[in-house]
Amino acid sequence: MANYFKAFLIIQCMNYEPFGGTGIKVSRLVYGTWYLPHEDAKDDNGLFPVSRKRSFSVINRALELGINFFDTANVYRGVYDRKSKQPGYEHIGLSEQILGEALSCQDRESVVLVTKVTGRTGSLPNDQGHNRKHIMKAVRDSLLRLKTDYIDFYLLHGPDASTSLENSIRSMNHLIDEGLILHYGVSNFQPEHVEEMFGICRHSGLEPPSAVQELYNLIDRNFETGKLKVIEKHNIGAMIYSPLAQGVLAGRYSGNADGTSRKAYDAMFAEKTSELAARETVSRVAEVSGSRGTSMSRVSLSWLISRSRNIFPIVGASGIEQLEDSAGATDLKLSEEDIRRLEA
Numbered sequence: 001m002a003n004y005f006k007a008f009l010i011i012q013c014m015n016y017e018p019f020g021g022t023g024i025k026v027s028r029l030v031y032g033t034w035y036l037p038h039e040d041a042k043d044d045n046g047l048f049p050v051s052r053k054r055s056f057s058v059i060n061r062a063l064e065l066g067i068n069f070f071d072t073a074n075v076y077r078g079v080y081d082r083k084s085k086q087p088g089y090e091h092i093g094l095s096e097q098i099l100g101e102a103l104s105c106q107d108r109e110s111v112v113l114v115t116k117v118t119g120r121t122g123s124l125p126n127d128q129g130h131n132r133k134h135i136m137k138a139v140r141d142s143l144l145r146l147k148t149d150y151i152d153f154y155l156l157h158g159p160d161a162s163t164s165l166e167n168s169i170r171s172m173n174h175l176i177d178e179g180l181i182l183h184y185g186v187s188n189f190q191p192e193h194v195e196e197m198f199g200i201c202r203h204s205g206l207e208p209p210s211a212v213q214e215l216y217n218l219i220d221r222n223f224e225t226g227k228l229k230v231i232e233k234h235n236i237g238a239m240i241y242s243p244l245a246q247g248v249l250a251g252r253y254s255g256n257a258d259g260t261s262r263k264a265y266d267a268m269f270a271e272k273t274s275e276l277a278a279r280e281t282v283s284r285v286a287e288v289s290g291s292r293g294t295s296m297s298r299v300s301l302s303w304l305i306s307r308s309r310n311i312f313p314i315v316g317a318s319g320i321e322q323l324e325d326s327a328g329a330t331d332l333k334l335s336e337e338d339i340r341r342l343e344a
């Protein structure tokens with residue numbers, strides 16, 4: 001009875017919308033696992049290792065909040081780990097593995113899983129890209145780590161100039177035919193390449209992509225110059241990454257960010273965020289959040305959601321409080337005046 005009541009409450013709190021034309025009902029917010037909560041102390045390499053315990057808590061809280069949409073990638077390691085990018089691959093897939101473990105006691109039908117392929121996963125010549133040899137290995141590895149027998153949305157993480165688009169599409173269609181994935185999509189592709197894919201599919205009777213994953217936020221609005229038109233034209237769902245400009249639009253770097261922030265991992269990141277935090281846009285988000293009595297994160301996410309019914313922001317969170325805060329964005333309705341001020 002208690003569980004029934006809890007499930008009822010969750011359904012009351014979160015709306016589930018069809019993702020583009022696929023009809024699959026997903027929460028408006030996706031939980032992303034590029035970064036996962038980390039331990040307090042650095043390891044021998046001077047890096048914060050991922051905390052499994054904290055990661056499980058955040059993923060469980062996401063489920064309690066009604067989030068049923070989860071994003072990962074075969075190359076995510078859970079922490080920003082510049083050193084092990086060259087040439088060690090031992091942490092490759094850690095985010096998939098933790099997500100798979102955290103969700104393993106859930107009914108598989110209650111969650112929608114997204115993962116990706118493209119980036120280098122090992123030192124062999126074919127350990128990257130969209131050639132069928134790599135894709136077949138990568139999908140099996142991801143399924144094992146995610147502890148599932150199918151992926152809902154399998155994305156090409158970025159373009160691969162060495163494999164033709166037609167070949168990549170045929171491999172994705174093959175995975176659909178084999179039942180290993182339900183849908184496929186692209187990330188970091190130019191709009192003209194997405195159009196080209198639709199053209200190839202029309203001529204060859206193949207299934208076109210049904211998802212994109214792109215960068216879009218109040219500071220970086222390049223998405224509006226072509227990609228937005230493509231998703232509307234083809235009714236494709238868009239998972240939006242870095243919706244808070246990696247925390248900048250949540251006010252994370254407006255004062256002195258504490259030593260647990262991403263800034264503490266990497267000097268290049270610290271420089272970039274300091275520059276972005278000084279932008280006029282960040283002050284406007286602070287003004288609107290002040291006048292509405294809500295958080296900057298909710299204002300930034302709510303603005304994104306208001307752009308199109310096909311937009312689904314992916315939220316990252318280094319702790320439960322951040323996730324709970326961001327989840328409230330789906331209840332915030334910005335006025336036309338708020339939007340005018342944010343876009344000024």
Ligand SMILES: NC(=O)c1ccc[n+]([C@@H]2O[C@H](COP(=O)([O-])OP(=O)(O)OC[C@H]3O[C@@H](n4cnc5c(N)ncnc54)[C@H](OP(=O)(O)O)[C@@H]3O)[C@@H](O)[C@H]2O)c1
Nearest residue numbers: 032033034241242243244245246247250261262297316318
């Ligand atoms: N397809 C791609 O190429 C691609 C690229 C990047 C990301 N992604 C996906 O998109 C997801 C989200 O990207 P992102 O992590 O850059 O998103 P983001 O939401 O812009 O940044 C997340 C960071 O913002 C801070 N934050 C989040 N909520 C907050 C809140 N309520 N208050 C204060 N600070 C808050 C935290 O920073 P601290 O960690 O400093 O606390 C958190 O780690 C990733 O996990 C990944 O799944 C995909």
